[in-house]
Structures are given as structure tokens and as C-alpha cells.
Amino acid sequence: MPENPRPPRRPLRRLRLLSLLVTGAAATLITGCFSGSGTSAQGDGGGRLRLAMMQPPRSGLSPLSDDAFKLSRWSTAETLVKLDRDGDARPALATGWKQNGRTWTFTLRQGVTFHDGTALTAHSAVTSLTTAAGASPKPRILDGVDLTARATGSHTLTVTTAGPDPLLPHRLSSPQLSILAAKAYRGKTVSPVGAGTGPFEIVAVNGVASARLDRYDRYWGGKAKASGIDVRFVPDGTARAAALRSGEADIVEAVPVSQAGLMDRKLITEVPMPRTNTLYLNTRSGPFKDAGLRAAAREAVDAEQIVTGVYEGRADVARGLLGPALPWATALRGAPERAAATAPRGARITIGTFTDRAELPEVAQVLQQQLQAAGFQVTLDIREYAHIEADALAGKFDAFILSRATVLDSGDPAAYLFSDFAAGGSFNISQLADPAVDRALNTAAQTPAGDARRRGIMNAEAAVLSTDAAVPLLHERVIQGDAANVSGAAHDPRERELITLDTFAR
Template sequence: MPAPSGLPGNSRTLRAHRRRPLTALALTLAAATLLTGCFAGTGTGTGAGADTGARSGPGSAGADGRLRVAMMQPPRSGLSPLTDDAFKLSRWSTAETLVRLDRDGNAEPALATDWRQTGPTWTFTLRDDVTFHDGTPLTAEAVVRSLTTAAKASPKPRILDGVTLTARATGPRTVTVTTGTADPLVPQRLSSPQLSILAAKAYRGRTVNPVGAGTGPFVLVRAEGTASATLDRYDAYWGGRAKAAGIDVRYVPDGTARAAALRAGEADIVEAVPVSQARLLDPELVTEVPMPRTNTLYLNTRTGPFRDPALRAAAREAVDARALVAGVYEGRADVAGGLLGPALPWAAELRAPVRRPHAPAAPRGATVTIGTFTDRAELPEVAQLLQQQLEKAGFTVKLDVREYAAIEADALAGKFDAFVLSRATVLDSGDPAAYLYSDFAGDGSFNIAQLADPAVDRALAAATGTATGDSRRRAVIAAEAAVLATDAAVPMLHERVIQGDAAHVVDAAHDPRERELVTVDTHVR
């Protein structure tokens, strides 16, 4: 497997590569060479209902009915469902939740068949034909164990930011979930992959181990750290037999190598194809979907130069988002009008101009450090262009670029003056209030901007407590405006999902929320 990529060259060099397709193609083929054999013979044949036999190489794609998937980011927390690793479990269809979301973000049945609200309490009725991958049945006690573990975790899943939640079994197949105050979003919260329901075996010791403990159509049979994962078909799945025999996952942080794997026949499904590589692929193999993901410059409001709101305003004024979209994303992105993008069309309809109380001040050479990560191939170049834009405005700018796993803790601890982040805005609940709270509330668990603003907290509390519908949407836009008025975050652009599927892949999911990838229907011809 290839080593993760380091910081790309300067912007001029990168643009020159785009003008020389043959050079880029040579790099792509070289990366493909490094991947050869990574997916060969990875099926275990040991999972419930798994087909036997090993894949014999690139020319035999689909011969054993298994899917080879190249994923961008390796696990950061041992595939714990209490972290962002939960979204891998969801994309592999191995761990499931009580509720799932439809395309419009409405809650619909999953492991729970129905639910009803009485004040701050919701009662959920469970399916009666579900077994975990270890053969044990889904029970109310199992659901309570999973939800209680999540509610008591430190840090707890961000979908529970600002929420006190308790779960209790009220019958063999009924569970009540009670929050500190009446919460209209409980069903949507319970759709978060971070609240997946796992078997008792997953909760031994201090960690949560999902291997062999889910309920989905694929059982996770082996997790090899940050290198790979292997899943086999689970024939006893309550939703019907999966069409694929299994999934062989490799983590490939290098975007060029991921694209090369698709070109060389070394992968069947490739997530997060870099913009610079998309044009080198057969257009028939690339799917592009607008997504609720915003590329944002977070400014540290607690320490460093950006404690001064006037300097934050100066940074905002210096950012030229159109140049980023044209130069880095080659037009495959949308200039941001706010934190919420075109994947939520109602946001633009409700948004009004933001009133900002502070005028920009001259930076006078103020030195700032911008952090970002290499896992998303465009971000290092975004940081480089931002460096040029801010220096033109009078700042002195340093860059710190690493893999995400090596930089996240420092970002959350406020060790950067600014941080460039590609952030999904409805990832957890299908509702942006959870993202806004997590990122900008004083006690938010992902508050990279270190923001602690009473007006913002009040607006976020109002949005969180408003019933679903138009009123909630207006409250969400009011909260967005309160955040933008502080200049703690400078939304730059809204990204699109660029996914590569081999020609023989059928029914791979193209999910703008990045919850689904391989489903019960996905298979190879």
C-alpha cells in the first residue's frame, strides 16, 4: 500500500500539473503500481454466508462476488461507534440505528418500527426479527446498553451535544428515551451512526469493539488497524440477503492513489476522488453529487491575533472564495453564501445579509498559523492560496499541514490561529442545528474556533428547541447569522461528492450525507 501523501508543491506547480495531463497520468499510473495486490485474496470465507475463494488479481474483478473499496481516511479510534469512525460502519452496512433518514431528512423505521412522543419522552417499538452478528437477539436491554454507553461517554457523540438523554427498557421490545427538555429531534438524533446498536460483546472493557457485533447485511470479521477491514455477507440479516458476498476495504489516504486504483482495476468503489484526478477518469465512472459539506476557515477567537474581532474581519475580507473554486476545485464546487449550502435549498431562500459589528483593521504583519490536513487532497492547496490571499492583505502566514489523525487533537485544543476544515453540515441528524451547536456553542464538542459568545449560544439554544418545520429552519438561519456576525468562521465553498465506481459495479450508493456506500443491493456483475 502507498504511504500517505505529504504536502503538495506550491500552487504554481500544482496548476502546471493540471496543464500537463500526460505528467498527471504518469503519476496516476505510478500510484496504481503501488496498489497492485492490495485487494487480492482478501476474502476470509469465514463470515456467516460468505462465499469462499480468493480474487486472483486485477483482471478478475467481481469473480468472487466481493467488493473492493478504497476509502480515504483510516480509522482514528479503532472503529469505535462513539466517534466519527461510526460513519465507516454505516457506509459498510454493518452497524445500524433505531431510525434512518430519507432523502429529505425525515425519520423512517430501521431497527425500530414506530415511535411516539409524550413530552420529553419518546417510546420506540423494536423489530422482532433482528439478530446481532453473534447470533444473539435484538432486545430492549441491548438498545438501552448501547444508548446509555453513548450518553455517558466522554467525550460523548456530538449528536448529543447539549442533550441529556436516558434510555429505559419498558418491555421486551419497547424502549423509552427521555431528554432533559422536550426535544423534537430525538428520532433524527437516533439516526446518527454514532448511536448504532451493537451486541453486548462489543462493550467489554473500556473500548467499544464493533467486530462481529452489528445487525447489518455485512458482518465485520476483521479490522486491521489503519490498513484494512474485511466484511462478509450475513445471511440472517432481517432485511434480506445482500447481493455481494463481502467487502474488502483498504484505507488509501493518497487521493492520487485512490483514483489510480480505479483506473488500474484494483478497486471497485473509490470514495472522495480528488478534483484534480476526476478529469483523468472515464466520465462514465465518476458520479458528482452536491453535498451538505462546507469548506470553512475557522478563526481562533480565544488566543492569538484573531482574538481581535477586527482582525477576524480583515481575514474574512481577504478571502477570495471564487479564486479557490476556480483554481483548486476547477469549478466542481459552489461559492459559499453562508455555512449552509445548496444541498439545503431553503437556506438561501431564508438567508438575509449578515450585520457584522466590527470593521476590518489593518493586519500590520500579524503572524498567524493555518492548520489543515492532507486526507482531503484539495485542502493543502486551499491553505496555500489562503496564505497568499492573507499575506496580500498584510498578514504573515505559516502553514501546518499533516494527516488528519495527527492534527485533530491540536485543532480541537485551539493550537492554531486558523484551521481549514471540510465539514459536513447535516452529517449526524439530517438537521444542521446539531452541526452548528457542535462547532460554535460554548460547550460544543467540535468548537475549533474556541467560540464562547452568549448571543450565539442563545440563538443555538433557540434553534435546537424549535419544533421541526419552517419555524425551525428560520431559527437555524438566525443561528447561522449569529455565528457569521462574530467572524469566527469564514465559509468559503460547498463541496460535491465525487465518487468512482467501476463499470461492473451495480447500485453503489451516492449519498450526499456520506452515511451509505455499500448497501444490501450493491454488487458486481
């Protein structure tokens, strides 16, 4: 494998010129997608919203798959619990809950109806949760969780787990555990069409091309300002950006970095993501078994250069493993105690990464230059992720560059930290086995949700950083496009909300 399998990036000016040349062609890919849709004012709100989304459905919009996040972003399916900005559990379809050992009791909201007119009851909630718990494969949020739900009244149910689970309400906030009407469940398939409880009802789905939602006027939370949503799935990023510029779309997901610079700044919002690009260093074998050489590598890294040169300034330099998408992390972050750096003296290292994320090979090239300037001899090994993951997990690289989600479906980063840095973690690329880190991780995992758990999580982060097993580089952002006449669109780092009750186009 050659060290530089991807040619250097074109100068930004040439890249933008190329984008301008293809914009007209890209626009034709979406022209007419929203025919018949309008955004003229209607009554007390707005007309229909035209939404261009990046990824088409992969599983027929089943809530048991990643398609569930589309359902929550469209405000059509809802969960018992939702998360606030800090990641704390708040009432949704459930108005309250209490824990008694392994069992949690939830009280349901009164007066909620599904889109087919049937009432939300404890029995319908139990059906949804039981279906998810017995699915194969299970929703990610239930990996390793043995869950049993039982109705104890018309609007009360209990959820019991095999062991005490302080994060159960957070788990129930996952869109993959949406509560749907009985009509949604037919054999092994789950269809959300006309079966949710949100302010918008799915009335038609056209495969992987489009979907149509109408306002549900009996929604328990009030009347939505928009009369409906017309969704078009547009995987091509240039075409999505062109749709916003041409007025063909009101809201656009994931505007590419290469297109953002061509757009009116008033039309785009950069949303910090709970995703960190990190250089993992192999602590078990090779040169980075030496803590002094790990410290030397950390000191050689200039993350600002990567953010400016590779991401064109559309990312945040990392100060730790957890970034600005978790607003409480900065205030609780302490200074880790690290080893002193020792001179590399020509130490030979191999850095691995993958091509599936377009920026990572270029990040690898920049790091190669920075580490060579510090005295390392650096070889790059860059492949498709499917062909490199096994070697990375087996510790076959001295270092590995990874873009990693730091907040999984529970909205809590403890699971990510344990997976990546515990001695028994399933994604321990650094091969780290440090008793102090394990103690900190276990303490955080066992602490109930709230301020004490957040302090425990940041103590665990400091313990990891003190080993230099990981060098955080940057925190990614997603770029969302909203037309000038759009108000109230959500800008959610967790990508659970997009169109809400208050979203409309004038």
C-alpha cells in the first residue's frame, strides 16, 4: 500500500471553481423534486416545508434501524423520554418515572392519540418496547441489555433489567425505541406510516426517493405551524446545496464543506457534533509502549493546522476527548498529569486510517509531516474501513486515526470511554490496560445520572489523557442549510430534532 494513496487536495480556489461549474448540473438532479409543494402562508402558520435529506431509508423507515432518527427529525414518532441540551432525561410520552432496584415504573401522558386515532396506553408502549427488545439484531441502545416491559395499569408500566441500570430513562430516549400504534407491527416488519404520535403524520413513502407528511391536528402538544413536510432524499451533497441556493428546498441536511464556502453565510449553520477525531497510540507494543514517546507524539501534533488546512476552519480544535456538543464538559475538565517527552531519535511508526471519511487520509498526511519534523520516521497505511478495522482492533498499528462518536444513543459518553479505553473495552484500539483508568471508568459507569456522573466522566477523561493513549485532534461540525424564509428549525448536535412544532417557512 503506497503511503499517499490519495492525491493532495486541490487549492481551495480551484476547488470552488470546480464546484461552481458542476452546480448547474447538480441543480437539475433535484429540480421538480418538490413539485406541488408550496411555502405560502396558510392560516395561523406556514405552508409545507421542503426538506432535502442526505441518506435514503435503509430499512423501510423501521424504527428498529438507524432510520429511526429520520422519524424523530420529522417529529412523527416519539419516545417515552427525551434528552435536554445537557443530555439529562426529561418527560415526553412519559410524564414521570421512579426506580426501585432493577425496576423502573413509568407514568404515561393522558390524552395522547396515535395517527390512526387509537389511544396511547401502557399496553401499546409495552408492545413497542417488547418488539424492540426481541428484535434481531437489537437496536444499538439495547446491546447487552436484557429488558422486560409490563403494563401495570392503563397508563403505567414497569421496565425491568437484568441488573441495575442507572441510565434506563436515557436509553428509552433513543429514537429506536419510539412508541407506535398496534397497526405498525405486522409479522417481522414495523411500519411507522400513520402510526406515530408526533405533530406530523407520515401519509406516503416513495421507496428511497421521497416521503410526505401532513400535520396531525390532534397532536397532544398543540398544532404545528407548518401544514406538512415534503421530504426528498438527495445523497449528492452538491445537489443538496444547489437545492438550497435555487430555492428548491427550505431545509437541507449536511451541506458539504466544499459547498459551504459558496453559500450565503446567513443560510448555513454549523452545529458542533459529539464526534471527535483522535490519534490513538498503541500502548501495548511498538515504540508507543514508551510513555515518553507517546508524550513526544502529542507535543508534535498541531491540531490547529489540521482544522485550518484540512477542514477549512469548519471544526473545533480538541481540548479533550469530549467537545462543545457537550456544554458541561469544558467547565468540569481538569488538567491531566502526563509523562515528560523523550526524543524520538528516528523511531519508526506506522499510522493507519481509512478512506471512507474523505478528510482522514489528508489528516494522516499532515500528521506524517508533523511527526517526521519531530524526529519520527512515519509510514502511512490507508485502506477502506472494512479492510482495516480488524487490524486496528488487533493492535497491528503503532497509531490509528479515527473519527469517533463520543455520545452514543443514550446521550451519555461513559459507554464510549469504556468501549475505547477500558482494558476489556470492545473498541480498545490503543490496547490500553491501565488500572487507574479502569477504576475511573467503572466509577463513572456506576454513578447515577446527573452532576456526579458528569464529574465522574470528566475524571475518567483526565485519567485516559494522562496516559497519552489518545491524542484528541478536533471535534467535527455538521453544516445545516435553512432558507432565508425558514424559522424555528432545530440545530441539534445529536441529530434527533430538525423540524418541530415551531418550524415553518414564511
